[in-house]
Amino acid sequence: NAGVMQNPRHLVRRRGQEARLRCSPMKGHSHVYWYRQLPEEGLKFMVYLQKENIIDESGMPKERFSAEFPKEGPSILRIQQVVRGDSAAYFCASSPPSPYRGTGELFFGEGSRLTVL
């Protein structure tokens, strides 16, 4: 069973360019989460999606950031007109529907490290 696949693992962009990060969840998982991690810090929640629906985007900056999880294909986190402050590691996690109240175990990808020059 392949794990959560993220690509690219490393991405370098110049200020003003667009960054697209992809995440393929584990087979059978319908929930996808995106987190951002700055060096030496914890993970900051960005967005939670299910197939074709954004469930919670309370952690997403209002501008330049968007996320989707289409019926077919990977989840995409898109950052338009990147700035140096966007440099970070972006982690995707997936989970199956939880039979219990609340969120179960998350399975994380290895992350995409964005560097903005």
Added chain:
Amino acid sequence: SQQGEEDPQALSIQEGENATMNCSYKTSINNLQWYRQNSGRGLVHLILIRSNEREKHSGRLRVTLDTSKKSSSLLITASRAADTASYFCATDAWEVTGGGNKLTFGTGTQLKVEL
């Protein structure tokens, strides 16, 4: 803002010793989870404890949860050099927002186990 705060921020011990990390949180929760992250890698789930549980074991790991104090601890017994990593607690808040929950991570404890 961060839901969880780990304490200490960094911990250095000798191989064979026990390591204890603490996590405090602010709101009522459904469950609390602990994750491990090796440098430059993704997070790996270690253990999940539900709000109605007080203690849980998994191998060399022991987790306690005190909902009255809104705190949890992770104990790693007989530590090994391979346990060197960052450890994060994550909470799943009681309130359901828009039909789903999310995990909110703490700031992490960096554990170094020396030979």
